[in-house]
Amino acid sequence: MAWVWRFEKADGSVAVTDSDPGDFGTQGDAESWIGEIWKDLLDEGVDQVTLLEDGSKVYGPMSLHDS
Numbered sequence: 381m382a383w384v385w386r387f388e389k390a391d392g393s394v395a396v397t398d399s400d401p402g403d404f405g406t407q408g409d410a411e412s413w414i415g416e417i418w419k420d421l422l423d424e425g426v427d428q429v430t431l432l433e434d435g436s437k438v439y440g441p442m443s444l445h446d447s
Contacts, residue, residue, distance in 0.1 A: 383410040383433055390427040397424040418444050
């Protein structure tokens with residue numbers, strides 16, 4: 381299984397970033413990574429993220445903005 385974050389702008393369009401880690405082996409690894417890097421992604425123009433497992437949406441979009 382491959383777990384991947386899709387980076388998005390507020391309107392749902394894809395946000396391009398230099399912080400793309402590729403895929404993760406577990407959901408926990410993916411969630412740990414996003415917990416460490418979310419502020420950097422926000423600074424790079426990412427407004428929200430969606431977690432995908434083998435191309436299927438697990439959850440999201442999840443806002444990176446406070447509140």
